[in-house]
Amino acid sequence: MMGLLGGEILDPNNQYLRPALFTAVNATGLSIQGITMRNSPCWANFLITSKDIYYDDVLIEAQSINKNRSKNSDCWDTYNVDGLTVTNSRVNIGDDCFSAKPNTTNIFLQNLWCNGTHGVSMGSIGQYPGVMDIIENVYIENITMLNAQNGARLKTWAGPNIGYGRINNVTYKDFYVDNVDYPLILTQCYSTNKTECAKHPSEVNFSNITFLNFSGMSSGKRGRLTAEVICSPNAVCENIFMEDIDIHSPVGEPAAVTCDGVTGDIGIDCVAENSTEARDALATTIGSGNL
Numbered sequence: 001m002m003g004l005l006g007g008e009i010l011d012p013n014n015q016y017l018r019p020a021l022f023t024a025v026n027a028t029g030l031s032i033q034g035i036t037m038r039n040s041p042c043w044a045n046f047l048i049t050s051k052d053i054y055y056d057d058v059l060i061e062a063q064s065i066n067k068n069r070s071k072n073s074d075c076w077d078t079y080n081v082d083g084l085t086v087t088n089s090r091v092n093i094g095d096d097c098f099s100a101k102p103n104t105t106n107i108f109l110q111n112l113w114c115n116g117t118h119g120v121s122m123g124s125i126g127q128y129p130g131v132m133d134i135i136e137n138v139y140i141e142n143i144t145m146l147n148a149q150n151g152a153r154l155k156t157w158a159g160p161n162i163g164y165g166r167i168n169n170v171t172y173k174d175f176y177v178d179n180v181d182y183p184l185i186l187t188q189c190y191s192t193n194k195t196e197c198a199k200h201p202s203e204v205n206f207s208n209i210t211f212l213n214f215s216g217m218s219s220g221k222r223g224r225l226t227a228e229v230i231c232s233p234n235a236v237c238e239n240i241f242m243e244d245i246d247i248h249s250p251v252g253e254p255a256a257v258t259c260d261g262v263t264g265d266i267g268i269d270c271v272a273e274n275s276t277e278a279r280d281a282l283a284t285t286i287g288s289g290n291l
Contacts, residue, residue, distance in 0.1 A: 018042040018072070024050050033057055043074045044093070052083040062093040063116070070094035075117075078104040087111055096121045097145070102133035102165075109140045116290070119150030119182075122170055124190045126156040126163045126204040133165035133204070141173045145216075149290045151175060151183040152211060155190035156204035158232065164203035170210070177216035181289040183247045184211060184227035188235065202232040206240065213244040220250040220286030230273055231261030238263040256281035 021040035024030055027050040036059045037044045044060050047053055055076070062073040074096040076086060085108045091097045097114035099121045100107060109120065120143055125133035145151045152172040157163070177183040186209070188202035211227075218226050226247040231237030240262050248255055258278050259270035271277040 020044070020046040020077075022046070023048065024053065026050060028052055030054065031056075035059075036061070038062070040073060042072050043077050045076045047076070047078045047081050047084065049080040051081070053081065053085070055084075055086045056088055058086075058089040060089070060091050060093060064094065074099050077101055078107075080104075082106055084108070089113075091115065091117060093117055097148075099123070100135050100138065101125065102131075102135075104138075105134070105136045107138040107140075109138075109143070111142045113144045113146075114148065115146045117145070117148050117150075119145065119148055119153040119180075120172070121150070121153040121155060122167055123153075123155040124157055125165055125167070126158075126202055128163045129161040131163035131165075133163055135167045136169055138170040139173075140171065140175075143172070143175045145175065145177045145180055145183075147290055148177070148180045149182065150185055151177045151180045152185070152214075153182065154186045154206070154209065156188045156202045156232075158189050158192040158197040158200055158202040160196070160200045162200065162203060166205040166207065167209070168205075169208045171212065172210070172214075173212040175211070175214045177214070177218065177247060179217065179219045179290070181219045181221040182228065183216065183218050184214060184229075184242075184245070186229040186231070186240070188230065188232040201234040203234050204232070205236040206231060206238070207236060208239045209241070211242045211245065214242075215246045216248075218247060218249045218255075219289055221289030222249075222281075223251050223283060223285045224249045224254065224256045224281040225258060225278070226255040227257040227270075228273075229257075229259040229262060229266065229270070233261055236263070237261050240264075240266050242267045250286055251284050 189197035
């Protein structure tokens with residue numbers, strides 16, 4: 001569990017352990033509606049080995065009152081969960097608005113307003129040596145993402161001692177961003193430097209990932225880059241599709257999209273990560289971004 005919550009949280013030498021605000025283990029048919037969750041020491045909701053969980057009309061806040069951002073303040077994290085619905089909720093925190101962890105299936109998210117977050121994330125998975133992780137059958141619709149590090153994010157681990165698995169059948173639809181560093185990103189080098197990632201690429205497959213009707217403005221931290229899909233050479237990356245992507249950058253036009261390692265056409269024009277076009281798009285940036 002140390003890897004799930006972060007080593008600094010469950011480190012046995014750390015005297016100040018931070019609990020999740022709400023944890024459900026082996027729950028079935030749980031419904032949570034019309035509540036406010038404020039200033040959790042760590043994750044707000046951690047759902048483990050549970051089935052058919054429903055949240056509606058929930059407000060979650062965890063904001064720092066000084067220069068130090070709140071850390072590990074994820075709103076919803078899942079592990080071994082089949083069936084989760086989150087609708088009509090508002091989030092104002094400093095980490096993932098939503099994060100599906102290993103073995104999460106049949107997820108429905110709709111009408112979420114997220115401010116200051118790290119995005120609506122699939123993953124990270126593939127962290128533990130020899131372990132198979134999956135995320136499958138996810139539908140995400142009508143998301144507003146403001147002042148964030150990421151918008152729609154899919155992330156897997158690379159490195160010398162990693163696991164494997166798949167992220168399959170995920171749809172993001174009707175997604176609005178404003179002041180977001182990485183509005184749309186698929187990365188298979190999560191928490192891994194480029195050297196290690198190149199030596200030991202991720203072994204998590206991606207398939208049937210769809211992005212529909214994205215609009216808004218990036219922060220400019222990545223220059224004119226507004227969408228990045230960088231797949232591992234050691235894994236399958238197929239049926240990745242984008243349509244109606246209308247994200248702009250305050251740096252200027254035209255917005256650019258990078259893609260590497262994807263099998264087939266992604267539906268819109270994209271350039272290689274190391275191409276002249278990508279370097280030009282990154283030539284001018286704005287600010288330090290939303291950490």
